Amino acid sequence: MTKFLSPLDSRYRAETEALADYLSEPALNRARLHVEVEWLIFLSVNKILPGAPVIGESEIAYLRALVEDFDDVAIARLAEFEAETRHDVKAVEYYLKEKMHAGPAPLPQMDEIVHIFATSEDINNLAHALNIKHAVESVWLPQARAFVAELGERARDYAEVPMLARTHGQAASPTTLGKEFAVFAWRLTRQLERIDDAVYLGKFNGATGTYGAHAVSVPDADWPALAKQFVEGLGLTFNPLTTQIESHDWMAELFADVARFGRIAHNLATDFWTYISLGYLKQNLAAQGSTGSSTMPHKVNPIRFENAEANLEMSCALFDTLSATLVTSRLQRDLTDSSTLRNVGVAFGHSLLAVKNLRRGLAGVDANPQRLDEDLDRAWEVLAEPIQQVMRTARIAGVEGMEDPYERLKELTRGHAVDEHTMRDFIASLGLPADLAERLANLSPATYTGVAAQLAKS
Numbered sequence: 001m002t003k004f005l006s007p008l009d010s011r012y013r014a015e016t017e018a019l020a021d022y023l024s025e026p027a028l029n030r031a032r033l034h035v036e037v038e039w040l041i042f043l044s045v046n047k048i049l050p051g052a053p054v055i056g057e058s059e060i061a062y063l064r065a066l067v068e069d070f071d072d073v074a075i076a077r078l079a080e081f082e083a084e085t086r087h088d089v090k091a092v093e094y095y096l097k098e099k100m101h102a103g104p105a106p107l108p109q110m111d112e113i114v115h116i117f118a119t120s121e122d123i124n125n126l127a128h129a130l131n132i133k134h135a136v137e138s139v140w141l142p143q144a145r146a147f148v149a150e151l152g153e154r155a156r157d158y159a160e161v162p163m164l165a166r167t168h169g170q171a172a173s174p175t176t177l178g179k180e181f182a183v184f185a186w187r188l189t190r191q192l193e194r195i196d197d198a199v200y201l202g203k204f205n206g207a208t209g210t211y212g213a214h215a216v217s218v219p220d221a222d223w224p225a226l227a228k229q230f231v232e233g234l235g236l237t238f239n240p241l242t243t244q245i246e247s248h249d250w251m252a253e254l255f256a257d258v259a260r261f262g263r264i265a266h267n268l269a270t271d272f273w274t275y276i277s278l279g280y281l282k283q284n285l286a287a288q289g290s291t292g293s294s295t296m297p298h299k300v301n302p303i304r305f306e307n308a309e310a311n312l313e314m315s316c317a318l319f320d321t322l323s324a325t326l327v328t329s330r331l332q333r334d335l336t337d338s339s340t341l342r343n344v345g346v347a348f349g350h351s352l353l354a355v356k357n358l359r360r361g362l363a364g365v366d367a368n369p370q371r372l373d374e375d376l377d378r379a380w381e382v383l384a385e386p387i388q389q390v391m392r393t394a395r396i397a398g399v400e401g402m403e404d405p406y407e408r409l410k411e412l413t414r415g416h417a418v419d420e421h422t423m424r425d426f427i428a429s430l431g432l433p434a435d436l437a438e439r440l441a442n443l444s445p446a447t448y449t450g451v452a453a454q455l456a457k458s
Helices: 012-025 025-045 056-069 074-086 088-101 119-157 177-196 212-217 223-233 247-278 304-328 336-341 344-363 367-375 380-396 405-413 420-429 434-441 452-457
Strands: 160-166 170-176 279-285 366-369
Touching: 012 119, 012 344, 025 056, 025 074, 025 088, 025 119, 025 223, 056 088, 074 088, 088 119, 119 170, 119 177, 119 247, 119 344, 119 452, 160 177, 160 367, 170 177, 170 452, 177 247, 177 344, 247 279, 247 304, 247 344, 247 420, 304 336, 304 344, 344 366, 380 405, 380 420, 380 434, 420 434
Parallel strands: none
Antiparallel strands: 160 170, 279 366
């Protein structure tokens, strides 16, 4: 029996497996090997080390193939080295040297170049940055973008479907279903733009960020410039000033933005759950394809939104913790970040699972115009707002008899059942100019939606 602690690796494995290509322990070791290989190539082809061999295309291809072909055999061999060294980065160094000994000349004679001038954090910070960048850009963002695009499409579809708003849970000035969808689409789009603009920083400056060993060993080289060239060559942004560790501030910024996206999405999940409860949204049973209750056959539960809600709470909590802890390191280095960073995949896994469930939940609901119309028709009191405002503007324009509009509407509506006839009789009794009276007489809760449709479509 295979045993797992995390549901992401068992029950939800199929949903989150794509992230494991970047945010798992084997993926971290593959990225470390990638950085070690590229550093060796960089030093050799740029002739930075006096007397060192300059490798050619065949040797470069051999080295890079070690990363491209990184497999279960490589993972097992690395584990053997780590069992001996008790050090994960040192194990990667020994693994690379072993492979170089089996490679073409002059690689077997280049042991001393492997990991030269590098502290473990030089390798680790770049490996983590590359993996997080690829996980966000290749896996998480495509799902998040697709969800927001689908939400925007629904906003346009339902742009003109009137709906009773419920501020504080009470009947309020009507809106349209599409406009409320569009609010979430707009909020989430802003967060996606921030995540799109994320900066992934990296450093390569030695044991305490001073290039000390570099400068003593090869004093004529411009090591800060070379480090910048190397880091940017990997597709990252160079951090010029650090301690032994890259400060992880960029991670805290990214995780805060992803968490904020998650909190907005959590707000959406709870609102949509409520719309289903109210009957404003009806579940498409064929799309849901699920059993609602083990004992009540009639039920189909809004499980997609509930699952998303739970997983967003998990991911946001983890991202908050990551953001808070990663920006702190005692003096020039402590190892708290080493353990903390191993949970990045868990945080993104719960977030990805939530986004996928939101997509399924959205696909499994439709507007329920009949129920929406029923609620609107029972809420004629919501016209108290436009009537009051028309009375106020009429009074400003000099129309007599428009005094105390708020109080008069409050007396009419608060605590009283108000139907269409009551409201129309009240409008007729006001003595408004004909054009204003006609405008209000033609108004109903279903038509009192302002420019909501225009907002949703835009």
